[in-house]
Amino acid sequence: MRLAEKIIQGDIRAAARLITQIDNHDPAAVTELQRLYPLTGRAEIVGVTGPPGAGKSTLTDKLIGAYRQQGKKVAVVAVDPSSSFTSGAVLGDRIRMNRHATDPGVFIRSLGTRGHLGGLSRSTGEVVNVFDAMGYEVIIIETVGVGQDEVEIAGTAHTTLVVTVPGLGDDIQAIKAGVFEIADIFVVNKADRPEAEKAVRDLTTLVGMNHPGEDEWWQPVLKTVASTSEGVDQLVEAIGRHYAFLLDSGKLQQFEEQKSQRHLCELLQEELYRQVRTRIREEQALNGQVRAIARRELDPYTAARQILTTGAGLALAKAGQIDP
Amino acid sequence: MRLAEKIIQGDIRAAARLITQIDNHDPAAVTELQRLYPLTGRAEIVGVTGPPGAGKSTLTDKLIGAYRQQGKKVAVVAVDPSSSFTSGAVLGDRIRMNRHATDPGVFIRSLGTRGHLGGLSRSTGEVVNVFDAMGYEVIIIETVGVGQDEVEIAGTAHTTLVVTVPGLGDDIQAIKAGVFEIADIFVVNKADRPEAEKAVRDLTTLVGMNHPGEDEWWQPVLKTVASTSEGVDQLVEAIGRHYAFLLDSGKLQQFEEQKSQRHLCELLQEELYRQVRTRIREEQALNGQVRAIARRELDPYTAARQILTTGAGLALAKAGQIDP
Structure with a gap:
C-alpha cells in the first residue's frame, strides 16, 4: 500500500x-x-x-x-x-x-x-x-x-x-x-x-x-x-x-487562491532551477562560460542573457519537460 | 557619467x-x-x-x-x-x-x-x-x-x-x-x-x-x-x-569557478522565476489553474507539470528572451 x-x-x-x-x-x-x-x-x-x-x-x-x-x-x-x-x-x-x-x-x-x-x-x-x-x-x-x-x-x-x-x-x-x-x-x-x-x-x-x-x-x-x-x-x-x-x-477563498498561486510558483521555480543547475553542470559550453566568468572575461549578467536567448536557452526550454 | x-x-x-x-x-x-x-x-x-x-x-x-x-x-x-x-x-x-x-x-x-x-x-x-x-x-x-x-x-x-x-x-x-x-x-x-x-x-x-x-x-x-x-x-x-x-x-581558481557557477545559477533562477510569476499573474489559463488548485480540483504538482509540458510551457520558453 x-x-x-x-x-x-x-x-x-x-x-x-x-x-x-x-x-x-x-x-x-x-x-x-x-x-x-x-x-x-x-x-x-x-x-x-x-x-x-x-x-x-x-x-x-x-x-x-x-x-x-x-x-x-x-x-x-x-x-x-x-x-x-x-x-x-x-x-x-x-x-x-x-x-x-x-x-x-x-x-x-x-x-x-x-x-x-x-x-x-x-x-x-x-x-x-x-x-x-x-x-x-x-x-x-x-x-x-x-x-x-x-x-x-x-x-x-x-x-x-x-x-x-x-x-x-x-x-x-x-x-x-x-x-x-x-x-x-x-x-x-x-x-x-x-x-x-x-x-x-x-x-x-x-x-x-x-x-x-x-x-x-x-x-x-x-x-x-x-x-x-x-x-x-x-x-x-x-x-x-x-x-x-x-x-x-469571501477572503478565505482569496487566501486559498493566493496560497495556490504561491505554491505553483514555488514548484515551477524549483523545477526550472533544478534544470538550470543540471544543465550548467553538464553542458560543456556552459562550463566554458563559467570559466570565462571566473577569469573576468565575461560577466555573469551577459552570460545569463546569452544562455536564455541562444542555443542553451532552447535546450533549457526543451528540458522543460518533466517525465510524468 | x-x-x-x-x-x-x-x-x-x-x-x-x-x-x-x-x-x-x-x-x-x-x-x-x-x-x-x-x-x-x-x-x-x-x-x-x-x-x-x-x-x-x-x-x-x-x-x-x-x-x-x-x-x-x-x-x-x-x-x-x-x-x-x-x-x-x-x-x-x-x-x-x-x-x-x-x-x-x-x-x-x-x-x-x-x-x-x-x-x-x-x-x-x-x-x-x-x-x-x-x-x-x-x-x-x-x-x-x-x-x-x-x-x-x-x-x-x-x-x-x-x-x-x-x-x-x-x-x-x-x-x-x-x-x-x-x-x-x-x-x-x-x-x-x-x-x-x-x-x-x-x-x-x-x-x-x-x-x-x-x-x-x-x-x-x-x-x-x-x-x-x-x-x-x-x-x-x-x-x-x-x-x-x-x-x-590551485584551489583559488576552483573557488572562483564555483562562485561564478553559483552566481550564474542565481541569475538564471531569478530571471526564470520572474518570468514564471509574471506569466502566472497574467495568463488567463493559468488563473483558471490556480483557482482549480484552490478548489482542490487540481493538485499543484500536476499543474506545474502541465504548465511545463504544454502550451504554457512553450510560452514560458519563448519568454526566456530577456531584452538586451
Missing part, C-alpha cells in the same frame, strides 16, 4: 515518514503529496509567531488543550529555522508539549531547515497538507521569529497570532513593519507582569493608527498568561471569530 | 547609492554591476561569522586596524539577517567600528535582508564586487550566525573565520556540522576567560578527528582577545597563509 493511502487511513508512522521526506526535500514525497492534495482544505490553520522567550510553546500547548476540550483533533508543526550556532532552546520547548504525546488526537512535529532557500515555507505548507488530509481539524504552525521565514509561513496560516511579552524594551519598536502586517491577533503573553497594560495600550494605539477600513479585520490585542491558561479561552474564541470573518467576507 | 564610472573613480557616494540599489534588488543595479565586473577578482575576501556575543564586530574592528597598518584599503559588509522581532544589537555593534568612519581607506556598509529568498548571499557577493572594483584590497564580510545564510555567504569569502567564545556551553556542540565545514580558521575570542584552554583543546580535537588529508588545509585554532588586540596579528598572518595556500594549491 502506498504511503499516502496509509496516511489517509490515519497511520501516524507513515505520516511521520512522509514528513521526514518533505523535510529532506526528497522527490519521492511528490507522488504522495499529490494523492493527499484533494483531501486538504478542511483544517483551520493557526500561526503562532513572536520573539524567543515570548512563551509561544506554552501558549501552543494551552491552545492544544483548549481545542482538545472542544473535541477537535490538533496537529502542530514547530518550525525551527535552526541557527547554525545556537540550538537546543526550541527542542527544549518541545518537551513541554509532550504531555500530549500519548493523546492520539494530537500530532506534533518539528521541522528544521535543511538549507534549501525558501524551502522552509514550502515544506511547512506541505506538512500542513499532510495533517489536513489526515483530518486534523486545527493545525498550529509555531515559528521562532527569525527573518523572512515567519512572514512566508504566515501566508500558510488562516489566522496568525503575533505573541509578545511586556517589557521587551519598547513594545511598539519590537513589532517591526513586516510583522505588524502578518498579525491577525496580537497576544500580550505573561500579562501578569507589571508592564502588561502599557504593552496592550501601545499595540492598541498601533492598530488604531493603521485604522483598517470598515470591512477590514480589526486586529484585537489580547492578554494571556499561558502558564496559568488565563485568557486562552478568549484567544480561542478570537481565532474562531477571525476564521468566520474570512469565510463570511 | 554613469554610476559605475564614478564608482571606479572612487566616488564613495556613488558606491553607496549602488549598494542601496543592490540591497533593494533594484534591477537598475545590473547594468552598473556589469560594468564593474571586469575589475573584480583582485581583493582578498575574509568572512567573519559566529554566534551573537562572540565579539565579531570588535574583532572585525581590530582586523581593519591591522590591515590599515599594512597600508591596505579595507571594506566591510556587515550582513544582518534582520529578525523581524529583534533589532538593534547588530546596528549597535556598527557604532564601535565608527572610529574608522573618517578613514578614507575604510568603507563599511550594512546589508539587511529585504525578504528576497536567497537574495542575501547574492546581494552580499555583489556588494563585495563593488568594493573589489573600487580597489579595496581586503574585504571583510561579517555575518551574525543565523541559519543557512552564513553558509552561503562563506562561499563568497576566500577565508572564513568561525569565531567562538569560551563557556558557550559545550563548545563542540556549538559548532554544528554545517559550520565546521565552512571554517578555514577557528578563533576562540575572549581567550582571557578561564575556559579558553578547554575551548581550544576541544576544537583542536575536532579538527584532528576530521583529519584533513596531506594536501588539505588544516584548520588552525587561534586565540584572540579582540578588546585588547591580543592575537590579532597572528590571526592576520594565518589569514594570509590560508590565502597563499589557496593560490599555491
